[in-house]
Amino acid sequence: MAEQRPRPPRRPTAADGFLVVDKPAGLTSHDVVGRCRRLAGTRKVGHAGTLDPMATGVLVVGVGRATRLLTYVVGADKAYDATIRLGVGTTTDDAEGEVVSTPGVGAGIDGADLDREVAALTGDIQQVPTTVSAIKVDGRRAYDRARAGEDVELAARPVTVSAFDVRAVRPGVTADGTSVVDLDVSVVVSSGTYVRALGRDLGTALGTAGHLTALRRTRVGGYGLAAACTLAEMEAQADADGVLATLTPADAARVSFEVRELTAAETTALGYGQWVAPSGAEGTQAGIGPDGTLVALLEDTTRRGERLARPVLVLAPSG
Known part of the structure; x- marks a missing residue:
């Protein structure tokens, strides 16, 4: 019988908060969550917005009670740098899929077109x-159906592409002799937009095919690459300091919301889920208590003809 290796000691549990990870290529978002669970010493870890294994860049991860804030990050706009290859189509609209068409680009792509x-x-x-x-x-993921050989037809959905900038145009030829054009692009898109589909649709519109050969997410809402750490950097920090460092819920909320400084009385009321005086601001606000902790997320609304601020998410315990 093979000798079982001893399990490594569990790491100290990290404080509730966010991690901004620079995801490497080759890992799924779930893989990153698994690594963060081990580093944070807790299973209560989740992420805001899936990145494909091929993609790299910003993945916002919540730890502990801060996972409850992820819902508000998922819907934020996102920025990407990508490379679109015109002239070749794949099953997945990216380089991980099988090539299904090689119409090429002939003499190239007209700049005006x-x-x-x-x-x-x-x-x-x-x-x-x-x-x-x-x-x-019908209850099953589209990718599961596609990989099982089923024909999958998805309905068009409204999305917003706030920016679509072509930064470089690079003609080339593939190993099999297909003429292609690689476009280095930067895009800013709403939640739910598929950058792979932008590459596919651009190719189709230009009378050829298209897919992504590279994708890097540079921003999720207010979280950019400048604040991101690699998994190796996070592990080194946790080893050096004894516990994984997180961005506190209050600091995380300041990135995504306007801040409302609360009085002691408002902090107590919100801890019990009670409504408080309105802020007069539009949208969701982060209520920060006198001690600097995140107490609740608030939204002004009207109840029985009176304008009040209601807690949409309470993080601070009552009492």
Whole structure:
């Protein structure tokens, strides 16, 4: 019987808060969550917005009670740098899929045509998600159906592409002799937008095919690469300091929301889920108590003809 290796000692539990991870290529978002669970010494870890294994960049991870804030981060806009290869189509609309078409680009891509079709894919558009997406069809993920050989048809959905900038145009030839054009692009998109589908649709609009060969997320809401750490850097920090460092819920909330400084009386009331005086601001606010902790997320609303601020999420315990 093989000798069992002793389990490594459990790490001290990290404080509730956020981690901003620079995800490497080759790992799923779930893989990153698993690594963060081990580093944080708790299973209560989640992420805000899946990145494909091929993709790199910003993945916001919540630890402990801060996982309750992730819902408000998932819907934030996102920024990406990507490379679109025109002239080749794949099953997944990225380089991880099988090549299904190689129409090439012939003599190249006309600059005026490129500008026109990029503009057509900018703003409020209807987008058909990529077939291998996590969208559920009759209770099953689209990618599970596609990988089982089923024909998957997804309905177009409204998304917003706030910016679609072409930074470089690089003609080339693949190993099999197909003429292609690689476009280095930067995009800013709403939650639920598939950058892979933008590459696919741009290729189709230009009379050829398209897929992504690289994708890096540079920002999720107010969280950018400048604040992100690699998994190796996080592990080194946890080893050096004895516990994994997190961005406190209050500091995390300051990135995403306007702040309302609460009085002691408001802090107590909100801890019991009670409504308080309105702030007069639009949207969700982060209520920060006198001790600097995040007490609740608040939204002004009208109840029985009176304008009040109601807690939409309470994090501080009552008492």
